[in-house]
Amino acid sequence: xxxxxxxxxxxxxxxxxxxxxxxxxxxxxxxxxxxxxxxxxxxxxxxxxxxxxxxxxxxxxxxxxxxxxxxxxxxxxxxxxxxxxxxxxxxxxxxxxxxxxxxxxxxxxxxxxxxxxxxxxxxxxxxxxxxxxxxxxxxxxxxxxxxxxxxxxxxxxxxxxxxxxxxxxxxxxxxxxxxxxxxxxxxxxxxxxxxxxxxxxxxxxxxxxxxxxxxxxxxxxxxxxxxxxxxxxxxxxxxxxxxxxxxxxxxxxxxxxxxxxxxxxxxxxxxxxxxxxxx
Numbered sequence: 001x002x003x004x005x006x007x008x009x010x011x012x013x014x015x016x017x018x019x020x021x022x023x024x025x026x027x028x029x030x031x032x033x034x035x036x037x038x039x040x041x042x043x044x045x046x047x048x049x050x051x052x053x054x055x056x057x058x059x060x061x062x063x064x065x066x067x068x069x070x071x072x073x074x075x076x077x078x079x080x081x082x083x084x085x086x087x088x089x090x091x092x093x094x095x096x097x098x099x100x101x102x103x104x105x106x107x108x109x110x111x112x113x114x115x116x117x118x119x120x121x122x123x124x125x126x127x128x129x130x131x132x133x134x135x136x137x138x139x140x141x142x143x144x145x146x147x148x149x150x151x152x153x154x155x156x157x158x159x160x161x162x163x164x165x166x167x168x169x170x171x172x173x174x175x176x177x178x179x180x181x182x183x184x185x186x187x188x189x190x191x192x193x194x195x196x197x198x199x200x201x202x203x204x205x206x207x208x209x210x211x212x213x214x215x216x217x218x219x220x221x222x223x224x225x226x227x228x229x230x231x232x233x234x235x236x237x238x239x240x241x242x243x244x245x246x247x248x249x250x251x252x253x254x255x256x257x258x259x260x261x262x263x264x265x266x267x268x269x270x271x272x273x274x275x276x277x278x279x
Contacts, residue, residue, distance in 0.1 A: 001039065001042070003071070003072065003075060004035075005035055005038075005039050006068040006071060006072055007025070007072060008021075008025065008032055008035045008036060008039075009036060009039060009047065009061075009064065009065070009068060010065060010068050010069060010072065011024050011025050011032075012032070012036060012048065012055070013047075013048070013057050013061060013065045014065075014201075016054070016055045016056070016057075017055065018032060018033055018055070036048065043060075043064075045058075045060040046058050046060065046061075047060060047061035047064060048061055070154075073136045073137045073138075074136075076137050076138055077136065077137050077138025077261075078138065079138070080137070080138035080139060081138045081141070084141075090119055090268070091119045091120035091121065091122055091268070092119055092120070092121050092122070092141050092142060092266070092268045092269060092272055093121075093122045093124055093139065093140045093141050093142075094121055094122070094123050094124065094140065094141070094142050094143065094144070094272070095124045095126055095130075095131035095134040095135055095139070095140035095142075095143040095144070096123065096124070096125065096126070096131055096143065096144040097125075097126055097127070097128055097129075097130070097131055097144070097146070097215075098125040098126065098127070098214055098215050098216075099214075099215030099216070099235075099238060100144070100146065100215075100232070100234070100256075101144050101146075101161070101234065101256050102234070102237060102238075103234065103237060104144075104160065104161055104234075104256060104279070105123070105144065107279055108272075108275060108276050108279060109121055109123070111275050111278070111279060112271065112272050112275045115271055115275060117271075118268075118271070119268045121272070124139070124140055127197075127198075127213060127214060128149070128197050129149070129150060129197075129200075131143040131144065131145060131150070132145060132150045132151055132259075133200070135155065135259060135260070135261070136154070141260065141261075141264065141266060141268075141269050142258060142259065142260045142269050142272055142273065143258070143259050143260075144160075144256055144257070144258060144259075145157070145256075145257045145258075145259050146232070146254050146255070146256055146257070147254070147255045147257055148252055148254075149254070150257075152257065152259060154261075154262070155259040155260065155261065155262065156259065156260055156261070156262045156264075157257045157258065157259045157260075158257065158258050158273060158276065158277045159255050159256075159257055160255075160256045160257060160258055160276055160277070160279070161255070161256045162253050162254070162255040162256075163232050163233045163234060163253060163254055163256075164232075164233050164247065164248070164251070164253055164254075165230050165231060165232055165233065165248045165251035165252070165253070165254060166230070166231060166232075166233050166235065166236075166245040166246060166247055166248055167181050167186055167228060167229070167230055167245065167246045167247075167248050168219075168222055168228060168229050168230075168231055168235060168239070168243055168244075168245055169192065169222070169228050169243070169244045169245070169246065170192075170222055170223055170224070170225040170228075170242065170243065170244070171223075171241060171242050171243055171244045172244075173192070173225075173228075173244065175189075175246065176244035176246065178246050179246075179247070180246060180247045180248070180249040181246050181247070181248060181249065182248075182249050182250050183230070183248065183250055183251055186228065186230060186248070189228060190208075191225075192225070192226075192227055192228040193207065193208040193209035193210075193227060194207070194209045194227065194228065194229070194230075195209045195210055195211075195212040195218055195221065195227045195229060196209045196210065196211050196212065197212060197213075198211070198213065209227055210226050210227050212227075215238070219238060219239075219243070222243060223240075223242035223243060230248050230251050232254040258272075258273055258276045258277075260273060
């Protein structure tokens with residue numbers, strides 16, 4: 001298969017419309033349709049069910065869509081890392097979620113900077129779940145991920161720190177004086193519906209909670225009494241007198257992990273990982 005065919009198929013499978021996919025790819029619709037038909041003939045499977053009203057992805061198409069995304073990400077990553085390796089000022093790009101693991105990140109950067117031969121570290125702050133994508137597509141060389149929220153599959157990793165989770169409430173809420181809260185109790189709070197984070201495609205799941213995009217917005221909405229959130233215990237460093245925290249009794253612990261591509265041969269990445277595990 002050619003990468004061009006994979007890009008064509010991914011566009012159609014995501015748009016579920018040949019016209020929109022052609023527009024996204026900046027090509028005419030007839031050659032796009034022919035390319036998908038040729039791909040189906042070559043594989044000997046039906047990838048898309050087509051009717052006069054809709055397009056749906058078959059089981060075989062779902063498998064190819066998942067695998068094609070991995071392949072295309074790997075190709076894009078190879079291009080980006082190759083260009084960065086030839087840069088006049090070599091360095092390391094570290095992706096991390098904005099507002100997460102701040103104390104650990106600060107200690108890591110200071111300790112690495114003190115190492116002989118340390119390179120410049122560019123910190124790329126991202127939204128929830130985005131740092132994994134940045135690492136997969138080559139925009140980052142290393143990332144701080146959080147288990148169980150981020151996917152570690154396909155990366156080499158080292159565990160750095162594990163902490164419990166807490167419920168962040170607006171100060172003065174009737175439950176703020178509780179010794180602990182369960183996840184069921186938190187989900188049942190009709191006056192503080194849980195926030196809704198965007199999916200990878202930018203859409204939001206249905207629900208009564210407010211739409212949030214980043215940590216700062218979430219903290220303000222909690223302080224205003226519009227929502228609550230279950231977060232790692234390190235969030236204490238970002239709170240002020242308009243917030244209250246209560247331990248979440250049955251929320252899973254969160255482990256901060258440093259992750260990097262298994263094929264990486266960067267000495268700078270290896271030194272950064274060694275420094276992180278030493279801390």
